[in-house]
Amino acid sequence: MKRVKLIVAYDGTGYCGWQVQPNEITVEGVLNKHISELTGEDIKVIGASRTDSGVHALGNVAVFDTESRIPGEKMAKALNARLPEDIIIQDSKEVPLDYHPRFQDTRKTYEYTFYNARYDNPVTSRHHHFVYVPLDVEKMKEAASYFLGEHCFISMCSSKAQVTSYVREIYECDVTQNGRYITMRVTGSGFLYNMVRLMAGTLLEVGRGKQEPQWVKEILASKERVTPGPKLPAKGLTLIQIEYPEDRENAE
Amino acid sequence: MKRVKLIVAYDGTGYCGWQVQPNEITVEGVLNKHISELTGEDIKVIGASRTDSGVHALGNVAVFDTESRIPGEKMAKALNARLPEDIIIQDSKEVPLDYHPRFQDTRKTYEYTFYNARYDNPVTSRHHHFVYVPLDVEKMKEAASYFLGEHCFISMCSSKAQVTSYVREIYECDVTQNGRYITMRVTGSGFLYNMVRLMAGTLLEVGRGKQEPQWVKEILASKERVTPGPKLPAKGLTLIQIEYPEDRENAE
Numbered sequence: 001m002k003r004v005k006l007i008v009a010y011d012g013t014g015y016c017g018w019q020v021q022p023n024e025i026t027v028e029g030v031l032n033k034h035i036s037e038l039t040g041e042d043i044k045v046i047g048a049s050r051t052d053s054g055v056h057a058l059g060n061v062a063v064f065d066t067e068s069r070i071p072g073e074k075m076a077k078a079l080n081a082r083l084p085e086d087i088i089i090q091d092s093k094e095v096p097l098d099y100h101p102r103f104q105d106t107r108k109t110y111e112y113t114f115y116n117a118r119y120d121n122p123v124t125s126r127h128h129h130f131v132y133v134p135l136d137v138e139k140m141k142e143a144a145s146y147f148l149g150e151h152c153f154i155s156m157c158s159s160k161a162q163v164t165s166y167v168r169e170i171y172e173c174d175v176t177q178n179g180r181y182i183t184m185r186v187t188g189s190g191f192l193y194n195m196v197r198l199m200a201g202t203l204l205e206v207g208r209g210k211q212e213p214q215w216v217k218e219i220l221a222s223k224e225r226v227t228p229g230p231k232l233p234a235k236g237l238t239l240i241q242i243e244y245p246e247d248r249e250n251a252e
Numbered sequence: 253m254k255r256v257k258l259i260v261a262y263d264g265t266g267y268c269g270w271q272v273q274p275n276e277i278t279v280e281g282v283l284n285k286h287i288s289e290l291t292g293e294d295i296k297v298i299g300a301s302r303t304d305s306g307v308h309a310l311g312n313v314a315v316f317d318t319e320s321r322i323p324g325e326k327m328a329k330a331l332n333a334r335l336p337e338d339i340i341i342q343d344s345k346e347v348p349l350d351y352h353p354r355f356q357d358t359r360k361t362y363e364y365t366f367y368n369a370r371y372d373n374p375v376t377s378r379h380h381h382f383v384y385v386p387l388d389v390e391k392m393k394e395a396a397s398y399f400l401g402e403h404c405f406i407s408m409c410s411s412k413a414q415v416t417s418y419v420r421e422i423y424e425c426d427v428t429q430n431g432r433y434i435t436m437r438v439t440g441s442g443f444l445y446n447m448v449r450l451m452a453g454t455l456l457e458v459g460r461g462k463q464e465p466q467w468v469k470e471i472l473a474s475k476e477r478v479t480p481g482p483k484l485p486a487k488g489l490t491l492i493q494i495e496y497p498e499d500r501e502n503a504e
Contacts, residue, residue, distance in 0.1 A: 011374045056375045076371065086374045119328065122263045122338045123308045123379050123490060178430075238375060 001065055003097050004072045006031075006045075006079075007090040008060045012234065013126050014086055017053040018060070027051075027087060031062060034082045039068040048101035048242050049108065052194075054234030056127055059090065059109075059241035061101045101242075107171060107187055109240040112200035112232065114182040114207075121180070128181065129200075129236030135182055135207035140175040142213035143206040144184060147173040147199060151220040155228050156199055157192030166192065175203065182207075185240070194231050201229030253317055255349050256324045258283075258297075258331075259342040260312045264486065265378050266338055269305040270312070279303075279339060283314060286334045291320040300353035300494050301360065304446075306486030308379055311342065311361075311493035313353045353494075359423060359439055361492040364452035364484065366434040366459075373432070380433065381452075381488030387434055387459035392427040394465035395458040396436060399425040399451060403472040407480050408451055409444030418444065427455065434459075437492070446483050453481030 008031070016024035020032070028047055035043040048061035070078055072094030079089050113128040115121050120130040147170045154166040172187040184200050202219070205211045211229075219226055260283070268276035272284070280299055287295040300313035322330055324346030331341050365380040367373050372382040399422045406418040424439040436452050454471070457463045463481075471478055 009371075009374050011377070058373065058375065080371060085377065088371050088374045090369075090371050117342075119261075119332060119340050119342050121310065122261050122340045123310065124376075125263070125337065126378070127375050 005095045006062045009058045009088045011086040012054050012056045018050045039066050055237045057239040107243040109187040110196045111238050112184045112236050117180045133208045137177045140203045140207040143216045144173045144175050146216040152223040155219050155226045156195045158194040161193040197231045201232045205229040257347045258314045261310045261340050263338040264306045264308045270302045291318050307489045309491040359495040361439040362448045363490050364436045364488050369432045385460040389429045392455045392459040395468045396425045396427050398468040404475040407471050407478045408447045410446040413445040449483045453484045457481040
C-alpha cells in the first residue's frame with residue numbers, strides 16, 4: 001500500500017466544482033472514476049481544496065491510497081492518458097501513508113482576473129470577469145494592502161460558512177495590470193467560504209470608485225458582518241497553488 | 253445608405269474559420285445572419301482577414317452597407333445583444349462608402365502563444381499551443397529578428413497559396429516570455445496563407461534546439477521553397493489588430 005499525491009489542474013467551466021455530488025459531474029468524481037479504472041481498485045481521492053462550481057485550478061492537491069505497482073511519479077502520465085482534456089495532472093509522487101492534504105500548515109495562492117475594456121474579450125472570457133467601468137489599479141493596490149496580516153474575515157465569507165473562527169492570515173495580496181487584464185493575487189493560511197471572490201468584489205468597488213481604499217480597513221476592523229463588495233463570478237477565479245511544509249523545506 | 257466598419261473579436265474554437273462555407277458555421281455567416289436580423293436587410297459583410305478554422309481574433313475588421321437608422325457607432329452595442337458570446341464587436345463606426353477593408357495599406361499584428369511546461373495547462377489550452385520540450389527564448393528572439401524587413405516568404409506559406417509575389421515586409425517580430433507562456437508577436441504589411449503558423453513553427457524548431465537561429469536567415473535567403481518548421485495548430489494563433497492609414501493618422 002502506498003499513498004500518492006497529485007497536483008491537479010482543471011478548467012472548471014464544465015464541472016459542478018470539486019466535491020462529489022449525486023447526479024453532477026465533478027472533478028473529484030472524474031478523478032475517482034479514472035484512477036479506479038487505472039488501478040482496478042475502488043479509489044476515493046481526498047482533495048485539499050473543494051473548489052466551487054466553475055472555479056479553475058492550476059495546483060489543487062489530491063491524495064489516494066493504492067496497491068498499484070505503477071510508481072507514484074509515473075501516475076501523472078498514466079492518468080493524463082485517460083483523463084478528459086480539461087483535467088490535467090501536473091505532477092505525482094509517493095508520500096508517507098499519514099500524509100493528509102488538508103490537515104497541514106499550508107499556504108494557498110489564488111488569482112482573480114478582471115478584463116477591463118469597453119467590450120468583453122471572447123478569447124479569454126472563460127477565465128476572466130469582464131468589467132466595463134474603467135478601474136483605478138493604484139487604488140485597488142492600496143485596498144489590497146489592507147488585507148495583509150491577520151484579520152477577522154467574518155464580512156468576507158458566505159453566511160453559510162460553518163467555522164469556529166473567522167480569523168485568517170494573508171501573507172501576500174497584490175493587484176497587477178497586464179494590458180487590459182487586472183489580476184488580484186492573494187496568498188494566505190486558508191480562506192473562508194467564498195472569501196476570495198468577496199475580496200475581489202470588494203477591490204472592484206474600490207477600483208470603480210464606489211468606495212475608497214480605506215473602506216477595506218474599516219470592514220476588517222469592524223469584526224462583525226457588514227456588507228462588502230459583491231461575490232464575483234466563479235470563472236475569474238483560479239487556485240494557483242498550495243504550498244506544503246515539505247515544499248518550503250525543499251525551496252530553502 | 254451608409255457603410256459601417258466593425259472591429260470583430262472571436263474565440264475561433266467553435267468556428268470553421270471566417271469565410272462562409274456551405275453547411276459550416278463560420279464567423280462571417282453568423283455576422284451576416286445577425287446583422288440581417290437587426291436591420292431587416294439582406295446583409296453580406298466584407299471581411300479584412302479570412303482567418304482559418306480555429307484561429308482567434310481580437311481585431312478582425314468587417315464592413316457592410318445598410319439603410320438602417322441605427323447610427324454607426326451604436327451598431328456594436330446593438331449587435332452584441334444578439335451575437336453568441338464567442339463573437340463580440342469591439343467597436344463600430346461609419347466610414348466612407350468607398351472604404352474597402354482589404355485594398356488598403358494596412359499593418360496586421362498576430363500573436364502565437366506557446367505554453368511551455370511539463371504538462372499542459374487546461375485553463376488556457378483553448379488559446380495556446382502546449383510544448384513539453386524546454387524552449388530557449390533567447391534563441392527564439394534572435395531567430396525572430398531575422399524575419400524583420402522585406403523578404404521572399406515562399407517557404408513560409410502553404411503551397412496552396414495563389415499569389416503573384418511572395419515578398420512581404422515584416423515591421424516588428426519579437427518573442428516575449430511571461431512565466432510559462434511564450435509569445436511570438438509579429439506585425440507586417442500582409443501575410444501569406446499559413447505564414448504566421450509556419451513562422452511560429454520555425455521559431456519552435458530553434459527554441460527546442462533542432463536548428464540554430466541562423467537557419468531562419470538561410471531559409472529566407474534561399475528564395476525557393478525549402479522546408480521550414482511545422483505549421484502549428486490554429487488555436488495558438490490570434491489576429492490582434494489591423495491598422496489602417498486612418499488609425500495611424502489619428503495616432504499622430
